[in-house]
Amino acid sequence: MLPKALTALLIPLLDFFLDKAEQHPSYEEQLKPSLQFELRHEHAVSPSAHVVFSDAPAARTAFQASYALRATNITSYKPPSLGAFSNARTRSMRDSQSVHLQWEEQEILGPDVESRETLLELAKMTNNAYVARDDPAWYELNEQWIKHYPVGWEPDADGFRGYVFATPDNSTIVLSIKGTSSAIFSGGGPTAKKDKLNDNLLFSCCCARIDWTWTTVCGCYRGGWKCDQNCLEDALIEDSLFYPIGTNLYNNLTYMYPTSNIWIIGHSLGGALSSLLGVTFGVPVVAFESPGEKTASRRLHLPAPPSTQHITHVYHTADPIAMGTCNGILSSCALGGYALETRCHLGKSIVYDTVSNLSWSVDIRTHGIVNVIENILKEPWQPSLEVGREVPPAEAEQECVECYGWEFGDFPP
Numbered sequence: 526m527l528p529k530a531l532t533a534l535l536i537p538l539l540d541f542f543l544d545k546a547e548q549h550p551s552y553e554e555q556l557k558p559s560l561q562f563e564l565r566h567e568h569a570v571s572p573s574a575h576v577v578f579s580d581a582p583a584a585r586t587a588f589q590a591s592y593a594l595r596a597t598n599i600t601s602y603k604p605p606s607l608g609a610f611s612n613a614r615t616r617s618m619r620d621s622q623s624v625h626l627q628w629e630e631q632e633i634l635g636p637d638v639e640s641r642e643t644l645l646e647l648a649k650m651t652n653n654a655y656v657a658r659d660d661p662a663w664y665e666l667n668e669q670w671i672k673h674y675p676v677g678w679e680p681d682a683d684g685f686r687g688y689v690f691a692t693p694d695n696s697t698i699v700l701s702i703k704g705t706s707s708a709i710f711s712g713g714g715p716t717a718k719k720d721k722l723n724d725n726l727l728f729s730c731c732c733a734r735i736d737w738t739w740t741t742v743c744g745c746y747r748g749g750w751k752c753d754q755n756c757l758e759d760a761l762i763e764d765s766l767f768y769p770i771g772t773n774l775y776n777n778l779t780y781m782y783p784t785s786n787i788w789i790i791g792h793s794l795g796g797a798l799s800s801l802l803g804v805t806f807g808v809p810v811v812a813f814e815s816p817g818e819k820t821a822s823r824r825l826h827l828p829a830p831p832s833t834q835h836i837t838h839v840y841h842t843a844d845p846i847a848m849g850t851c852n853g854i855l856s857s858c859a860l861g862g863y864a865l866e867t868r869c870h871l872g873k874s875i876v877y878d879t880v881s882n883l884s885w886s887v888d889i890r891t892h893g894i895v896n897v898i899e900n901i902l903k904e905p906w907q908p909s910l911e912v913g914r915e916v917p918p919a920e921a922e923q924e925c926v927e928c929y930g931w932e933f934g935d936f937p938p
């Protein structure tokens with residue numbers, strides 16, 4: 526303990542330095558409410574594809590930092606009902622009919638994506654999702670947790686995992702969904718195999734046909750650069766639990782918190798799933814380093830709302846997965862058994878140009894969320910500061926082209 530007199534002297538000094546280092550938020554910024562979140566549950570998908578939740582033990586929550594997020598009003602579109610949404614989706618899948626949905630415009634509280642601190646906290650909340658229960662990175666692990674872990678947490682369980690954070694009054698809930706691919710590139714975690722199939726179905730141009738040496742994940746390739754669209758969509762509907770697992774998870778969460786405002790966040794593939802859920806349920810989404818999911822949403826026949834501006838992507842230009850440049854037979858993605866070729870994102874994108882501004886080279890190792898936290902979000906972003914902003918502007922991707930050269934259509938075998 527410092528003597529009282531000394532502390533009294535130090536505190537104003539500290540304040541002085543802090544004032545210098547950090548610019549005061551503008552008056553307008555100060556008006557935005559700040560919400561405090563704590564870890565409430567963990568979620569996992571058991572091998573039988575059932576979603577399970579477990580309460581975060583109090584002892585563990587006590588160690589857990591709480592997260593302060595700035596909130597702001599945003600506009601989103603909600604389908605009139607889930608029944609209407611899935612009916613429209615089924616008609617589109619089965620009969621190629623486009624059904625007009627009466628989307629409801631709503632003003633809701635969402636995370637303030639113009640605030641660097643908020644993006645940083647959200648990134649941290651998705652980061653924890655990578656750590657398995659027995660990983661030493663969970664330094665606050667205790668006996669109680671080990672005894673109580675539920676089904677779905679077995680090391681060989683595949684699928685999605687993540688966390689549920691809540692404000693003390695449960696008014697706002699953040700659902701964080703674990704991404705996958707980064708584990709694969711660094712040696713492969715337990716969920717690698719199942720994830721790889723899903724990734725390749727949804728985020729490659731045509732069944733992950735990279736060249737003739739590859740075993741494709743579906744049989745829709747028709748020679749040359751032709752790909753049978755119907756075949757592709759059927760393969761997705763039959764084989765991919767990717768989307769239905771997400772909707773189950775969301776439904777289970779709203780069953781527990783029927784009146785709460787829900788936000789969804791995720792990294793990598795978890796970010797892509799978050800976005801698809803944001804389209805389905807009209808809730809705010811922040812996705813980090815997600816591969817392009819625009820094509821996936823079309824292939825899954827998700828009815829398109831009038832606007833997807835409530836979905837925000839955050840990524841940087843040296844990440845080949847988010848940029849859709851991890852393709853080609855010699856790419857690190859192909860070497861890892863991945864065909865992540867799509868690059869167009871829904872909603873708005875906040876793009877950090879790490880290639881120009883930090884002279885980074887394009888490298889799969891920059892994809893990880895820890896890199897984003899430590900090397901991009903943690904410090905003020907100089908190019909933005911220079912123009913009086915905290916983060917790069919969130920903008921819709923204009924004229925995005927992907928799967929260039931492929932021809933999709935009706936090409937029966």
Ligand SMILES: *[C@@H]1O[C@H](CO)[C@@H](O)[C@H](O)[C@H]1NC(C)=O
Pocket residue numbers: 574575576773774776777780
């Ligand atoms: C919860 O998820 C399961 C699948 O894991 C689903 O069968 C069930 O209907 C969901 N419950 C609710 C209330 O949505």
Ligand SMILES: *[C@@H]1O[C@H](CO)[C@@H](O)[C@H](O)[C@H]1NC(C)=O
Pocket residue numbers: 598632633
């Ligand atoms: C945000 O929206 C709510 C209702 O949707 C409204 O009561 C509140 O005044 C709005 N806040 C701001 C800052 O616009």
Ligand SMILES: *[C@@H]1O[C@H](CO)[C@@H](O)[C@H](O)[C@H]1NC(C)=O
Pocket residue numbers: 565693694695
């Ligand atoms: C919030 O939800 C939890 C369940 O996760 C419940 O135990 C708690 O009582 C709720 N708190 C309030 C203030 O409603």
Ligand SMILES: *[C@@H]1O[C@H](CO)[C@@H](O)[C@H](O)[C@H]1NC(C)=O
Pocket residue numbers: 878881882907908
């Ligand atoms: C950052 O990159 C952008 C191009 O993306 C460029 O216009 C700007 O001048 C760069 N700023 C700095 C500080 O390097």
